[in-house]
Amino acid sequence: MTQTSELREAALSVRGNAHAPYSGFKVGAAIRAASGRVYRGCNVENVAYPEGTCAEAGAIAAMVAEGETRLAEVYVVAGSPAPVPPCGGCRQKLAEFGAGDVAVTLATVDGAERATTIAALLPGAFDAGHMA
Numbered sequence: 599m600t601q602t603s604e605l606r607e608a609a610l611s612v613r614g615n616a617h618a619p620y621s622g623f624k625v626g627a628a629i630r631a632a633s634g635r636v637y638r639g640c641n642v643e644n645v646a647y648p649e650g651t652c653a654e655a656g657a658i659a660a661m662v663a664e665g666e667t668r669l670a671e672v673y674v675v676a677g678s679p680a681p682v683p684p685c686g687g688c689r690q691k692l693a694e695f696g697a698g699d700v701a702v703t704l705a706t707v708d709g710a711e712r713a714t715t716i717a718a719l720l721p722g723a724f725d726a727g728h729m730a
């Protein structure tokens with residue numbers, strides 16, 4: 599099993615735990631951190647809609663909670679007809695913890711995949727250097 603297919607399995611399995619009663623749109627994210635460990639997250643919606651959180655945010659929070667801050671690879675899967683693009687906020691969250699060349703795979707449950715990178719998802723990203 600490749601590292602990417604390991605991430606796919608992790609993202610698919612955590613997607614099953616998504617709490618998405620309002621949108622009906624379940625998303626799973628798996629990230630491999632610099633250590634090699636895999637962290638998972640799913641979207642968690644709320645009856646107060648803006649309080650919902652995305653799958654990517656959950657996976658990043660799980661990574662940081664374990665003391666890791668560097669992303670090596672990202673995989674996101676949803677039950678959409680085409681690979682789902684991360685929202686703007688999640689693009690910024692990914693850029694916080696991953697270099698521009700970090701591989702991001704966007705996928706459907708059916709197996710379609712789109713390969714991209716953090717930099718391609720967020721060109722011209724605001725980063726700490728802009729505050730120097």
Ligand code: THU
Nearest residue numbers: 621623625641652653683684685
């Ligand atoms: N969602 C994610 O979790 N990640 C994405 O990349 C796109 C959207 C979630 C948020 C919300 O719970 C549902 O999908 C519909 O927007």
